[in-house]
Amino acid sequence: MGLDGAQGRRVDLMPDPSGSAGRMPTQASSETGVGFPLASWVAESRPVAEAGVYRKGYRSAPSTSEDAAVAPWPLLIRAVLNLLAAGLTYKYGSLLALYAVKLTIWPPHPTDAQIVFGDYLTRGVVAVLVISLFGRMGRWLEVYRRYLTPSALREMGAVLRARAITVEQETQSTVATPVERAPALDPWAQLRQAGLGEALAVVEEDTRAGRVSDVDYVRIHRVWREVLAEPGLVGAFGEQVAVRGAGACAHPSEARDLPVRVAEHDLLVGQVRLGVTQEVPKNPATHRGSGFALDREVLATSLLAVGPAGTGKTSRLARPVAEALCLQALARTACVVVVGAAEAELGPDAGYDVVIAPGDPGSAYGLDLYGASRDTDAAAARLADALLPDELSARAQSARMALQQVIGPFHAGYGRYPGVRELRALLGGDEESWARLVEELRAKEQLALHEPDVQHRRSRHGKVDDPGALLADRLALLDRPALAGCFESGGAGAKPAFAMRALEHPLRVRVKLPERGHPEAARILSRLVVGQFLQAAVAREDRSLFAGLVVDDASSALDAGAVQGLRRLPGANAGAVLLLRSLVDLPEALRVPLFGAVGCRMAFPGIAPWDGKLFSEAWGTVLVRERAVTLAPDTSGGMLRKAGRLARKALSGTTAQTESVTTREVERERWSPSDLAHALPTGHAVVSLTTVGGEQVPPLLVDLRA
Structure with a gap:
């Protein structure tokens, strides 16, 4: 598959020639034993909640008033008794009040209007007094808040519907010949109301058999919303649904689920559940005891997680988030790039569309060093920043200029970007390579335009301060036999190169860094991939897909340009999850700007006190x-x-x-450096969140093991 160009329309409505190639059984549900319980899953209560709360099955936190301590049945019984007492008091109290009024202030010969007005006024005053007295004793306001508000009624109705569906499914699973019944909730009502009832026969069969997964449901409705913008595609969409059923409009990989899931996901609202917020005084009352989850509204502001090795950053944060974004990619709502060491447990290779593993002979894909950028100067500057280590950042500007003076003329002469070996030869001053380049420029009539760059670059060769020699030495780290074919743009042995501009498609990309065999090359690639992602995510014309980046160890991937790029992600429907062992791994000048560039911050047990100090200052008092x-x-x-x-x-x-x-x-x-360094229990973390809309959640103590 061509990875550096378009892969066709995202709304791919062409039916598969095999007809049922996209139909595959999903994992059996432990709840019913007959497949995925789609109807009950859709009907599950998902009330609106604050950021960080896992909404599926969420029950709002009880009121902090004294009435909240009253159990439901005593509260209801007391409310009913006071209601009866209020009715009797109003009935006989009104008669007594009217009698007292007639004896005291009633005129001798009242008119009909005076009689009616006096009667209503007296009864109204009595009613106010009765409601005030017995309503307070019966705590009617608390009863209304708990059971009679619109949200409470909707939640109660959803729970009752879900229970009814579950009971019906359990009954059908235990009866040898189940009786056909009308479902309590129609998951496909939206499509049926649009006139696609006849096309839904296969989908309904798959639904009854439990072959429709959460990915299928979200994907089909996602494509349907896109089709509504182009009514001419409605017929093709209906044909696809009628032929393929639950496999309609499948992901280009034809996958409809991941090989394995390690976390709990709710694709209907795009959340992944990571743990449980602890019931401690430091946590806000609205979050205590609720499930803790991340979604795209939070990830779009980017998340920085710091903690030493062995505290669960990869297994309890990076992998669940990567898994969630991969599922959303299968549902055509996201694309994801996951970067980490080849040994990092970030999910099986079968769960990704593209696996780039330099140093692995079995790797099918390489990496485009230039990201298929159309701007040669920008591509050269990004590559120069990736090549230079932190200690040589002072020479970054001259290095960018040197690469631009090589890559620009090369692209003009050959119509493509140079491979690693070609670029290394030109930067090293190989006269034969330069002579061939000049001839190509002359043949393309581009020599006059690029001759100043060519002459300047050639004149710098051999001088002490020539950045070309430094860049050539750094490129030698990528020009190794074990990495052959991974970064070449053509020729024998070259692998198909993945380019970051493909982020406009729902791709799942895994980059395996060769940290053991080629640690310095791994650092270069990490910085290059992150830089390309930050540029490509913002440059996308179509930003309907959420673009997610997960970096298992970002210590070598961040520089000043990357920190600035993080600030632009929220407006581009993109976000990054960055993991660090310690902030000491970063240059001191980057630590505070990095904290300001991300909206979510996460501290794991055992962080150093100097790391905890930055968290403490960021979270305030x-x-x-x-x-x-x-x-x-x-x-x-x-x-x-x-x-x-x-x-x-x-x-x-x-x-x-x-x-x-x-x-x-x-x-x-809120959290002192000492608390963060020494008081966090194992398997826990403290995390603060910020949404794209600006909603902020103070630091939460979360049990990531639950």
Whole structure:
């Protein structure tokens, strides 16, 4: 498959020649044993909640008022009793009030209007008094908040529907010959109402058999929304659904699920569940005890996670997020690039469309060093930044210029970008390579335009401060026999090169870095891939897909340009998850800017106190109520009390004291560096979130093992 160009329309509605190639059984559900329970999954309650809350099956946090401590049945019984008492009181109280009014302020000969007005006014006053008295005692407002608000009614209805569907499915699974029944919830109502009822026969059969997965459901509805923008495609969409059923409009790979899932996902709202927010005073009451999840609204502001090796950054954060983005790619809502060492557990290769593994002879794909960029100067500058290590960043500008003076003329002369060996020869001053380049430029009538760059570059060769020699030495790290064919743009042995401009398609890309055999080459590739992603994600014309980047170890992938690129991702419907062992791995000048460039920050147990200091400063302070107790000798009273205290001291050896309690509000750090470094339990993490819309969630203590 061509990876550096378009792969056709994202709305691929052409039926598969095999007809049923896209139909495949999904994993059996542990709930019913008959397949994926689509109807109950769609009907599951997903109330609107704050960022970080796993919405599927979420129940809003109870009120913090005193009424919240009352159990449901006593609350309802008390409310009913007060309602009955209020009715009786109103009935007889109104009669007594009217009788008292007639005896006191009633005129001798009232008119009909006065009688009606006096009756309504008296009854209204009695009603207000009765409701105020018995409503407070019966806690009617709490009953309304719990059970009668629109959201509570919708939630209760969804729960009842889900239970009914589950009972029906369990009944059908235990009966030998199940009776056909109308489903309590139609997952395909939207398509049926659009006039596609006849085309849904195969889909309905797959639904009853449990062959429709969450990926299928989200993918088909996603494509349907795109089809609505082009009504001419409705017929082709209906034909695809009628022929392929649940496999309609499948991902280009024809995959409809991942080989294995390690996390809990809710694709309907794009969330991945990572753990449970702990019920501790430091956590906001709205999040305590709820599932903790990440979604695209949060990931779009990018997430930085810091923690030493062995604390679960990869297994409990990087892999679940990568898995979620891969599932969303299969549902045609996202694309993802996952970068990490070849040994990192970031999911099996079968779960990706493109696996780039330099140094692995079995790797089918290479990497385009230039990202298929149409701007030669930008491609050269990005490659120069990737080649130079941090300690040589002062020479970055001259290195960019040197590469631009080579890559620009080469592209003009040959119509393509140079391979690693060709670029290395030109930067090293190989006269034969330069002579051939000049001849190509002359033949293309481009020599006059590029001659100043050619002459300047050739004149610098051999000088002490020539950046070309430095770049050639750095390129030698990529020009190794073990890496042959991974970075060449053509010729024998060259592998198909993946280019980042393919991010407009729902691709799943895994980059395996050869950290063991070629550590310095791995650092160059890490920086190059991250730089290309940041540029390509922002440059996309079609940003309907969420572009996600997951970097298992970002210590060598970040520079000043990358930090600036992170700031542009939220507006481009893209985001990055960056993992670090320690902030010390980064240049000191990058640490604070990096904290400011990301919206989500995550600290794992065992981080160094100097790392915890940055987290603590970023999370700020909060007002807490502090209670101080002061003890002082008791000197009150007369002679009798003083004599008693002296006798007590003589007998017990203790002095009578008075206790003074002072309460005040003081500012305290949300999480101190010491707490982050020493008090975090194993398997936990502290994470703060920010959404694209600006909603902020203060630091949460999350159990990632739950």
